Amino acid sequence: MTMFLGGALLPHPPIFLPAIGQGREKEAAATLQACGEAAREIASWEPDVLVLISPHAPGKARAVAVNGSESLKGSLRAFGFxxxxxxxxxxxELAKSLVTAWERGGISCQEQEQELDHGALVPLYFLAQAGCKAKVVTVSFGALAQRQYYEMGQMLLRLILAGTQRVAVIASGDLSHRVTRNAPAGYHPAGTQFDKQVVAALGQGDVETLLHLPWELLEEAGECGLRSILFLLGACGPKPSIRQLSYEAPFGVGYAVALVKENPQLTLPVDLAWRSIRHYLQQRTLWPEPTELPPEWNRPGAAFVSLKKEGMLRGCIGTFAPTQPSLAAEIIRNAVLAATEDPRFEPVREEELQTLQLSVDVLSEPEKVASETQLDPKEYGVIVQQGPRRGLLLPDLEGVDTVEEQLRIAKRKAGIAETAAVELFRFRVCRYGV
Structure with missing residues (x-):
């Protein structure tokens, strides 16, 4: 159902192409087989667009470059092909939206027409062989911190979820170029160390390890794939599903191939909310609940949907208790209300969608507590009640660090005097999105 499909890590040595390898490509048989398998899997998703990040794409030294050309071309003649x-x-259109979103997120970025480099052409060769007909947007590296590539992927995911195109991400990159004595960049023991750490972290979806690899190790290993990997993992959301297909270093260079997909349990509620808002703004009717959903989303439940723009609240509507037959229907309805009927804000316009961030909080069943000592604003949301008046405040909100502040805001929302005695209820939330 989601507009984001997943992606793949693919290496890019031109020697993989038989016309260039002249038989030597067979030394990387496991990698070639894995590249073909990954490409066929992605082609089967029938993506509308491939967003491909390459470490060798030409660009400005200090800025990320996005190729917004209507037609992308390139050749491997320099390698004898x-x-x-x-x-x-x-x-x-997607390229322009990416530049806007990344610049808004603090990434130095620009559009730049450029020829396809070998970092793009080799993965695209396998995708073409698999019958993939998608459009392509290429992204170059810039002088950014490792974490910024992960954040770029996260921003891409938000953009995709707010749009209507089916998108897959291709992370082009090799690992260390210094794994063995015959390596083209010369041998260094850091090469094997780097590859082992990356392959292990990738297999576990361990983003933090990848983000904190020491720069000395990266320099000594002579790698070119880490930033592409971080971009891919950022785009695939929290706790993605990763299937490693191969790793080998036949020419002294480490090649890893992996398929990465979003965790649908973690992205589904956000996807429901985005689709609901977009459908309502275009059709002025409520989007019908999908028929095929996991069982947990077909049960009744309470949920809040929050919208932010440039870090500031743009709308938030939710329910204390279920009002719809299913949690999915609750999210669909509350998403539209958050976008159009929060009295604190003007209704969201369709052209705003790509500038918004969205989160969904699914509430646990509230439990009554005897005193304030059983509250914790970071762990629990709170409901205050005095007769028919009730006020709710979600947990873990920026600037709400004490129970006293949490209760004061909740009472104010309910129109209850700050010093009034109230019944107290606490609840947990499962938060999806940003």
């Missing part, structure tokens, strides 16, 4: 150049249709 005489076949005609590859041609792919571009996705200029």
């Amino acid at each position: 005489s076949q005609e150049e590859q041609c792919w249709n571009g996705a200029s």
Whole structure:
């Protein structure tokens, strides 16, 4: 159902192509098989657009470059490949949206027309062989911190969920270029160390380890794939499903191939909310609940939907207790209300969607507590009640660090005097999105 499909880590040595390898490509048989398998899997998803990040794409030294061309072309003639150049249709609208979103997120970014480099052409060769017909947007590296590539992926995911195109991400990258004595960059023991750590962390979805690999190790290993991997993992959301297909270093260079997909249990509620808002703004009718959902979303439940723009609240509506037959229907309805009927804000406009961040909080069953000592604003939300008046405040809100502050705000929302005695209830939330 989601517009985001997942992605793949694919290496990019031109020697993989038989016309260039002249038989030597068979030394990387496991990698070639894995690349073919990954490409066929992605082609089977029928994506509208591939967003491909390459460490070798030309660009400005200090800025990320996004290729917004209507037609993308390139050849491997410099590597002895005489076949005609590859041609792919571009996705200029998505490219422009990416530049806008990343610049708004503090990433130095620009549009730049450029030829496809070998970091793009080799993965696209396998995808073309698999029958993939998607449009392509390419992204270059800039002088950014490792964490910023992960954040770029996160921003891409939010953009995809707010849009209507089916998108897959291709992370082009090799691992260490210094794994064995015959390595083209020369041998260094850091090469094997780096590859082992990356492969292990990738297999466990351990983003923090990848984010904190020491720069000395990266320099000594001579790698070119870590930033692409972080971009892919950021785009795939929290706790993605990762299937490692191969790792080997036949030419002294580490090649890893992996398929990465979002965790639908963690992205589904956000996807429901985005689709609901978009459908309502376009059709002025409530989006019908999908028929095929996991059982937990078909049971009644309470939920809040919150919208933010540039870090500031743009709308928030939710329910204390279920009002709809299913939790999915609750999210669909509350998403539309948050976008259009929060009295504190003007209704959201369709052209705003790509500038918004969205989160869904699913509430546990509230439990009554005897005193304030059983509250914790970071762990529990609170409900205060005095007769028919009730006020709710979600947990773990920025700037709400004490129980006293939490209760004061909840009472104010309910129109209850700050010093009045109230019944207290606490609840936990499962938060999805940003």
